[in-house]
Amino acid sequence: MSQQNLPLTRNSFGHLMFTDGEGKAHLITPVRAFPIAAPAENIGLINSDGEEVAWIERLTDLDEAPRRLIEEEMASREFIPVIQRIHRVSSFACPSTWEIETDRGATSMVLKGEEDIRRLTSPALMIADSRGINFLIRDRYALDAHSKRLLDRFL
Template sequence: MSTQNIHLERNAFGQLLLTDADGKGHAITPVRAFPIAAPTENIGLINAEGAEVAWVARLSDLAPEPRKLLEEEMANREFMPVIQRINSVSSFATPSTWDLETDRGPTTMVLKGEEDIRRLTSPALLIADSRGIHFLIRDRYALDSHSKKMLDRFL
């Protein structure tokens, strides 16, 4: 299905529906192939059975309305705050409580172990807290010096 022909709407239950070329409706879930490296590219539209119904190479290829619906749906599904500053850590031994500033506001997280800090494509890091929330650091070198100093103790 061409991205030009994608028709999306919400049903009465708030589900995202895709109408295919044959006029058949599919309740879909958008799934990013590369959520961190290329969040606006390569998005599969998956039906309730787990089959891919359509593929979006780039969100920018879509008309404004379906693009807006997909962006809203993915924002509701994916919760990955981006760490902007590390204010303090309770201890340099784990578990430790981190006081953070994120793109979603101030918060705290508990780092259970250093193995919960995963190195992604340099210079990005993904940190899982004790509640299962994943925090992203897009560029650890772009953090302020205080945050880098705190983070370096765990790397």
């Protein structure tokens, strides 16, 4: 079966369905193998029993319709705002309230402690706020100078 023509549909409840080569329909969940480092590559389609029923090397290999279904499904389950700018921090001691700009708009978060800033594959960082929301900084060196100065005080 060609990756481009991946047989994906939504059932009457809006769940994503995959039909295998034998004609059996599976309720599936797309799962990224490397959600931060390679979000558009190596995606497994996992059925309700936790078994992988298909593997996608690259989303770009798919036709537009199945690619859009997978992207919509993952976007509805994944919520990791990407920090684009740090406007201000209330204090350089924790807990500290941060006023930030993300790819989903302006917001604030409370950093409980420096240990809530995790280093990922350089230069990425993951910051967990007091509510349990994870915020991603894809490239800390690409931030503007003001944001870098504020962030460096916590690293």
